[in-house]
Amino acid sequence: MIDIAGVSRxxxxxRVLDDVGFRVASGRMTGFVGANGAGKTTTMRIILGxxxxxxxxxxxxxxxxxxxxxxxxxxxPEERGLYPKMKVLEQLVYLARLxxxxxxxxxxxxxxxxxxxxxxxxxxxxxESLSLGNQQRAQIAAALVHQPVALVLDEPxxxxxxxxxxxxxxxxxxxxxxxAPVLFSSHQLDIVERLCDDVVVIGGGRILxxxxxxxxxxxxxxxxxxxxxxxxxxxxxxxREQPGVQxxxxxxxxxxxxxxxxxxxxxxxxxxxxxxVGSLGTGADGAGSLAAGSLVRRFAPVTPSLSQIFxxxxx
Amino acid sequence: MSTxxxxxxxxxxxxGARDGARPLSAPQAAWVIAEREITTKLRSKxxxxxxxxxxxxxxGGVLFSGFAAQSGxxxxxxxxxxxxxxxxxxxxxxFEVTDASDRAAAEELVLDGTVEAAVVPGGDTPIxxxxxxxxxxxxxxxxxxxxxxxxxxxxxxxxxxxxxxxxAIAFGLVFMMSAITFGTTIAQSVVEEKQTxxxxxxxxxISARTLLAGxxxxxxxxxxxxxxxxxxxxxxxxxxxxxxLLLGELGTALIWFGIxxxxxxxxxxxxxxxxxxxxxxxxDIGSVTSPVMMxxxxxxxxxxxxxxxxxxxxxxxxxxxxxxxxxxxxLYLGEAQWWEPFASLGILLVTIAIVLWVGARIYSNSILxxxxxxxxxxxxxx
Numbered sequence: 001m002i003d004i005a006g007v008s009r010x011x012x013x014x015r016v017l018d019d020v021g022f023r024v025a026s027g028r029m030t031g032f033v034g035a036n037g038a039g040k041t042t043t044m045r046i047i048l049g050x051x052x053x054x055x056x057x058x059x060x061x062x063x064x065x066x067x068x069x070x071x072x073x074x075x076x077p078e079e080r081g082l083y084p085k086m087k088v089l090e091q092l093v094y095l096a097r098l099x100x101x102x103x104x105x106x107x108x109x110x111x112x113x114x115x116x117x118x119x120x121x122x123x124x125x126x127x128e129s130l131s132l133g134n135q136q137r138a139q140i141a142a143a144l145v146h147q148p149v150a151l152v153l154d155e156p157x158x159x160x161x162x163x164x165x166x167x168x169x170x171x172x173x174x175x176x177x178x179x180a181p182v183l184f185s186s187h188q189l190d191i192v193e194r195l196c197d198d199v200v201v202i203g204g205g206r207i208l209x210x211x212x213x214x215x216x217x218x219x220x221x222x223x224x225x226x227x228x229x230x231x232x233x234x235x236x237x238x239x240r241e242q243p244g245v246q247x248x249x250x251x252x253x254x255x256x257x258x259x260x261x262x263x264x265x266x267x268x269x270x271x272x273x274x275x276x277v278g279s280l281g282t283g284a285d286g287a288g289s290l291a292a293g294s295l296v297r298r299f300a301p302v303t304p305s306l307s308q309i310f311x312x313x314x315x
Numbered sequence: 316m317s318t319x320x321x322x323x324x325x326x327x328x329x330x331g332a333r334d335g336a337r338p339l340s341a342p343q344a345a346w347v348i349a350e351r352e353i354t355t356k357l358r359s360k361x362x363x364x365x366x367x368x369x370x371x372x373x374x375g376g377v378l379f380s381g382f383a384a385q386s387g388x389x390x391x392x393x394x395x396x397x398x399x400x401x402x403x404x405x406x407x408x409x410f411e412v413t414d415a416s417d418r419a420a421a422e423e424l425v426l427d428g429t430v431e432a433a434v435v436p437g438g439d440t441p442i443x444x445x446x447x448x449x450x451x452x453x454x455x456x457x458x459x460x461x462x463x464x465x466x467x468x469x470x471x472x473x474x475x476x477x478x479x480x481x482x483a484i485a486f487g488l489v490f491m492m493s494a495i496t497f498g499t500t501i502a503q504s505v506v507e508e509k510q511t512x513x514x515x516x517x518x519x520x521i522s523a524r525t526l527l528a529g530x531x532x533x534x535x536x537x538x539x540x541x542x543x544x545x546x547x548x549x550x551x552x553x554x555x556x557x558x559x560l561l562l563g564e565l566g567t568a569l570i571w572f573g574i575x576x577x578x579x580x581x582x583x584x585x586x587x588x589x590x591x592x593x594x595x596x597x598x599d600i601g602s603v604t605s606p607v608m609m610x611x612x613x614x615x616x617x618x619x620x621x622x623x624x625x626x627x628x629x630x631x632x633x634x635x636x637x638x639x640x641x642x643x644x645x646l647y648l649g650e651a652q653w654w655e656p657f658a659s660l661g662i663l664l665v666t667i668a669i670v671l672w673v674g675a676r677i678y679s680n681s682i683l684x685x686x687x688x689x690x691x692x693x694x695x696x697x
Binding site: 045048049050051067068070071072073075076077079080081082083084085086094095097098099100142143 | 337338339344347348351355507508510511512513514515516517518519520521522683685
């Protein structure tokens, strides 16, 4: 687990990071979202030791990160770049060796990764001769070639075509599944929403929200609920009559409503369940009562999408 | 948790060789970087071709001076035909004398090219001799027969002044060329890493100082390699063309040239890379490194202008940037004591320590500042 605590950093008197703290748990994909200039890149650079923090600490499993730890991290900086005139395979082998792999292990690792990322045919071409998308794949390979124990990736999906996104996703998931902490930033909130276990939102150099994706959604769920009734003649029209409830949408057995309080929402649920049970109880025969009554198929608070949460916390 | 146990860490690659990954020590990492600098350069066609041309020029120069030496000047004797009794005097002066029976026979020998000149009795001058030649006056023969005052040198050097001039140009030129070639190379390499941003990946792995050390090491090895190749080729050429004498006189000077050049280049490479780190575009290298360029060119011009000025040469032999040119020159001229190159090397080493300390600071502080040129004062402050 990477633990960032109380990290602040100023550039020439301008405070870029202000008491930033969050955790990147092992075996989980953590999405790092924020507007341009919010401090994502600076935070990542500080984790990798490319920049130093004015105050605060970065620890790995409880001990302060050392240069030796960082050498085993995989890092993909926001500003892409490899040696343009060097062959793809050679440059990956070079980077792997620099991270401490033996020459043979570096070669094996680089070759395997190139195959997996679909660059096998271009292994011996100079990087500059590759298409931008393939250069991006090579860039990802460069972050993974030394088989890192943790990944910090700045915008790993920007510039990738949908196929490449899936390939890269697969590789990242494998890493997380094997217990490595994976932190990546992205502007593409839908991708973060789809594949992140944890989400950290940064704005203006401060952490605005952090936690598991589901936890965050529940936390920002607010007081909107949805109820869905099922049955031959299911009709949620009665919800309008409930005290402390404003229905915003009604469609047959479906209703969306804002509740003044948790109790008001619970009352709707109790009523709905009562409707069904009541019908079942009072009917002369089972079939008739089912036709008259309705069963609760779904009752849930409306969870906001990540982009809604993002908009909310940014305000 | 995998991060606590490296051997159980995840492997996303099918070819998992994870157990081999252990962080490199700074010298190991510097060597990996130096290796890349060297192989990249050695694979550059432009570099190989230009080095080949330089080596050809050196070989050509040495061979030319060898043949020039054999065909006159300080080489094989001039052939002279003599009628009468001037032969002994000329033989003593180092000419090869052919006796001719009379003036007509001597003229014949000159005309068919067997001899370059003929000396026959007669003429209006007090010595009573006439020199016959084809179309130009053979000054060496004239001098040998003229009566001129004796000249005694009170402080004679061992070296032929013309040769000294050639040697001065050679040292100056090789120093300047190699320093500029590899200084520019390291500057371009620094800016390339900054421009392509790969430096951020590198710095996430190793320190800026290690990176700088590796680059300086790699380029210094290349530069020294080129100088050694030039010196070796020149030596072989001199041996092959029978200039053993010159090689003997040059030997110590050549060795010290190599040693001092190697260290002076480390100094220059430190300056080149620190200054190059201030800019983010290849186009800006020229302007930002021009001060170092002056430092590299000055010794060349100084040694050409002042190769026979002992005071200037002495100063040059102790100034760190010009020591590789000044000290070997003084050694060749026999003006330097045995300890002087060591003293000069000492000064050079101290300068290297200071320059590298400052240079590493400038480099570390500016290598990640991509964009407009970083001001030197800011880079020093950090």
